[in-house]
Amino acid sequence: MKVVSRRNFLSAAGTFAGLSLLPLAGCSKSSGEVVRIGFMLPYTGTYAKLGVAIENGFKLALNSLGEKPFGKTFEFFTVDDESNPAKATDNANKIMTRDNVDVVIGTVHSGVAMGMVKVAKETGTLVIIPNAGANAATGSACLPNVFRTSFSNWQPTHPLGRVMVQNGHKKSVFVTWKYGAGEETLASFREGYENAGGELVKELFVPFPNVEFQAILTEIASLKPDAVACFFAGGGAVKFVKDYAAAGLQGKIPLYGSGFLTEGVLEAQGASAEGIMTTLHYSDALQNPQNISFRESYESVFGEPADVYAVQGFDAGLLLIQALQATDGDLSQKDVAIKAMEGATIDSPRGRWKMSKSHNPIQDFYLRKVENGENKVIGTAWDALEDPGTGCSL
Secondary structure (H helix, E strand, C coil), X not given: CCCCCHHHHHHHHHHHCCCECCCCCCCCCCCCCEEEXXXXXXXXXXXXXXXHHHHHHHHHHHHCCCCCHHHCEEEEEEEECCCCHHHHHHHHHHHHHHCCCCEEECCCCHXXXXXXXXXXXXXXXXXXXXXXXXXXXXXXXXXXXXXXXXXXXXXXXXXXHHHHHHCCCCEEEEEEEECHHHHHHHHHHHHHHHHCCCEEEEEEEEECCCCCCHHHHHHHHHHCCCEEEEECCHHHHHHHHHHHHHCCCCCCCCEEEXXXXXXXXXXXXXXXXXXXXXXXXXXXXXXXXHHHHHHHHHHHHHCCCCCHHHHHHHHHHHHHHHHHHHHCCXXXXXXXXXXXXXXXXXXXXXXXXXXXXXXXXXXXXXXXXXXXXXXXXXXXXXXXXXXXXXXXXX
């Protein structure tokens, strides 16, 4: 992958300059001279940083096509979904129907993603999910026009249970937000943990996006489990890790989690994160050439380190490029675009992965440990882990 400087990226970004938040009457789709790309992402709230990283990574991938690829100009349209499922259907209709985009890139929150999937079923719009792990999106509610470049909620914590039992932690507590992603992540952890011989002695919940953890931490201290596993991300992950350490539990009761616990937030967590072990499909410490090149490019252009959210956005761009190449930039050839994405193998910074039959990545999951402020890869927790795609009939 070519490394681009900030100057070169911004110059090429003129190709992408048609940013609009307003409906444009009579606009044609990509069968004309414009490819219309919609971002339905959180730009405010606890997941705002994630939304920005996804958009940045996506645009960095498209930059590799140069100016006017396939004789087209890219126009971008955005809607802030606020991580609010109650607004998901209206927001999806705005970007799919009002803005009449060829493809939507979104979103982060699982509940919002399912609202998007509902509208995508009605409109037939191509959707690439760059983060939200709702199992049903590539399971019971799967669609030919919906793809994911991140993970299902079943994937990240499924290997974690086996790792914890191998490390001698046979009685544990799981803590998460009380919402779709948290509950699905917990269910997968329980499955993997119990299959490996562990016993989940307590499931503890906090309403999303509440970050008041004191009562739960007091209960953990009284339960005295072998270890604690959890799912939090973004600002909530920062608060939980710091509160865990402040409660005197760091170093006494080992803390494990889905990799989102420490991804992109280690600087904010500081010394409180030392020793935490996580499983995830990416680590910034991966030494493959694609990751090294990607990280150099991303930091050069955006002035900050890349994280897993940027990688997932980047891979969403790489997947769309497969469709653009197959259709010569004409995404109205939907069947051709879908076939190209279904058969894609993505040479990603996370390692090479391919698409499952239900349109979810088949990918390696790494075991990581926070050492000196970095997520160090200490092994592979599971090779080529494929979500079961339960209920999908594609």
